Amino acid sequence: xxxxxxxxxxxxxxxxxxxxxxxxxxxxxxxxxxxxxxxxxxxxxxxxxxxxxxxxxxxxxxxxxxxxxxxxxxxxxxxxxxxxxxxxxxxxxxxxxxxxxxxxxxxxxxxxxxxxxxxxxxxxxxxxxxxxxxxxxxxxxxxxxxxxxxxxxxxxxxxxxxxxxxxxxxxxxxxxxxxxxxxxxxxxxxxxxxxxxxxxxxxxxxxxxxxxxxxxxxxxxxxxxxxxxxxxxxxxxxxxxxxxxxxxxxxxxxxxxxxxxxxxxxxxxxxxxxxxxxxxxxxxxxxxxxxxxxxxxxxxxxxxxxxxxxxxxxxxxxxxxxxxxxxxxxxxxxxxxxxxxxxxxxxxxxxxxxxxxxxxxxxxxxxxxxxxxxxxxxxxx
Amino acid sequence: xxxxxxxxxxxxxxxxxxxxxxxxxxxxxxxxxxxxxxxxxxxxxxxxxxxxxxxxxxxxxxxxxxxxxxxxxxxxxxxxxxxxxxxxxxxxxxxxxxxxxxxxxxxxxxxxxxxxxxxxxxxxxxxxxxxxxxx
Numbered sequence: 001x002x003x004x005x006x007x008x009x010x011x012x013x014x015x016x017x018x019x020x021x022x023x024x025x026x027x028x029x030x031x032x033x034x035x036x037x038x039x040x041x042x043x044x045x046x047x048x049x050x051x052x053x054x055x056x057x058x059x060x061x062x063x064x065x066x067x068x069x070x071x072x073x074x075x076x077x078x079x080x081x082x083x084x085x086x087x088x089x090x091x092x093x094x095x096x097x098x099x100x101x102x103x104x105x106x107x108x109x110x111x112x113x114x115x116x117x118x119x120x121x122x123x124x125x126x127x128x129x130x131x132x133x134x135x136x137x138x139x140x141x142x143x144x145x146x147x148x149x150x151x152x153x154x155x156x157x158x159x160x161x162x163x164x165x166x167x168x169x170x171x172x173x174x175x176x177x178x179x180x181x182x183x184x185x186x187x188x189x190x191x192x193x194x195x196x197x198x199x200x201x202x203x204x205x206x207x208x209x210x211x212x213x214x215x216x217x218x219x220x221x222x223x224x225x226x227x228x229x230x231x232x233x234x235x236x237x238x239x240x241x242x243x244x245x246x247x248x249x250x251x252x253x254x255x256x257x258x259x260x261x262x263x264x265x266x267x268x269x270x271x272x273x274x275x276x277x278x279x280x281x282x283x284x285x286x287x288x289x290x291x292x293x294x295x296x297x298x299x300x301x302x303x304x305x306x307x308x309x310x311x312x313x314x315x316x317x318x319x320x321x322x323x324x325x326x327x328x329x330x331x332x333x334x335x336x337x338x339x340x341x342x343x344x345x346x347x348x349x350x351x352x353x354x355x356x357x358x359x360x361x362x363x364x365x366x367x368x369x370x371x372x373x374x375x376x377x378x379x380x381x
Numbered sequence: 382x383x384x385x386x387x388x389x390x391x392x393x394x395x396x397x398x399x400x401x402x403x404x405x406x407x408x409x410x411x412x413x414x415x416x417x418x419x420x421x422x423x424x425x426x427x428x429x430x431x432x433x434x435x436x437x438x439x440x441x442x443x444x445x446x447x448x449x450x451x452x453x454x455x456x457x458x459x460x461x462x463x464x465x466x467x468x469x470x471x472x473x474x475x476x477x478x479x480x481x482x483x484x485x486x487x488x489x490x491x492x493x494x495x496x497x498x499x500x501x502x503x504x505x506x507x508x509x510x511x512x513x514x515x516x
Contacts, residue, residue, distance in 0.1 A: 126391070126420070130387065131477050135452060194449035195485075243475045248465075
């Protein structure tokens with residue numbers, strides 16, 4: 001019998017998502033943080049650990065009036081917040097702090113910010129960017145034609161990712177895009193970077209989210225239903241030059257991170273009731289399903305197209321609608337975590353009946369980094 | 382239209398750009414691993430050895446993957462092709478595909494390509510085009 005050591009006791013998104021021109025990026029962090037503290041009855045005086053990505057963690061500490069004994073500013077892109085969950089858990093386990101606040105805020109749409117969230121890569125700029133792939137839609141998509149040839153992935157299967165996720169978004173009042181779409185709608189939407197159309201690309205939004213973690217022993221003292229971490233999660237990185245990926249059909253960072261998370265949690269794929277895979281673009285859930293081992297190589301596209309991940313399917317995936325339909329501030333990982341927490345609390349508008357275990361897997365940069373955590377309703381297993 | 386970006390060149394990569402200016406595509410190779418690598422760095426990313434040498438690539442490669450970019454980039458007129466080329470030496474690098482329309486009908490994966498050089502001011506940028514003037 002194993003026992004959880006760390007739990008998520010506070011979780012909230014910003015008061016508004018989508019277009020929030022009235023707040024700066026720092027303000028989005030603070031709005032999310034204050035909402036998460038209110039969620040579990042804490043104030044800044046109760047927080048002794050702070051973590052964020054894509055923004056100076058010290059600024060967040062000062063803005064919120066916190067005096068920490070531990071902080072972490074890991075910034076590897078959108079999965080940073082998933083990474084920070086496991087870093088925070090390790091810090092709590094080591095006694096470096098007792099109560100960690102992880103914040104995300106990003107003025108991705110209104111651009112009320114002083115900087116971009118990811119460090120520029122010197123080699124990416126020198127050897128890739130000069131050829132014109134300057135933004136995520138023209139970088140993140142580069143491996144996909146190779147995968148289509150090698151693994152039989154089709155444009156229709158890519159389109160189905162967006163269609164299925166829109167079905168999930170329909171349950172969520174806070175999702176930006178909720179109207180049902182068809183494969184034809186996706187394939188006929190504006191061409192962005194062949195073979196990627198607009199509806200295969202994520203939204204560009206303002207928003208934020210925050211989590212509060214503490215020891216599992218203390219978790220029962222909070223008004224919220226504890227969401228326990230099972231195992232230590234996983235993380236890895238392959239690097240910011242997407243052209244240098246070892247394989248264009250599979251992410252090494254995904255495989256390493258996922259394997260570590262599953263092994264540490266002591267779970268098999270059939271134990272997973274709910275799954276989040278960060279979807280900045282339509283191919284990512286396909287790579288994720290394959291690289292986490294839910295399906296074999298080359299089977300991810302068909303698995304989604306056949307309806308296995310849609311409402312009522314055997315593996316509910318991206319039940320908030322994902323970055324394609326819910327929102328995508330730029331570093332979406334926090335919103336994947338929030339939906340996993342809602343599912344484990346039993347309060348998601350797209351609640352998976354009886355779900356006890358959720359896997360949340362994210363990408364950072366453009367296949368640059370990855371992180372995976374496993375959440376559960378159960379304190380012991 | 383603004384000018385295409387030129388690379389910021391660092392001490393460790395100077396040889397590569399000097400080579401391009403002389404019409405050569407230079408890579409590095411680790412004798413111990415018997416393996417070429419890219420992008421440049423003064424040690425082997427497989428074994429960490431600093432005992433590496435500069436080699437001239439054959440300039441032959443194949444089309445490994447690509448997108449047809451509709452988004453703006455300085456000096457480029459969309460649509461244009463952003464490709465990943467697999468060099469004969471077994472390393473991948475990004476390139477545009479010159480002398481070839483940005484059209485899936487013309488961009489056939491694994492088709493043979495050859496290096497050419499595009500002048501951007503003082504800098505020569507390695508580029509690829511269909512081998513033997515095909516297409």
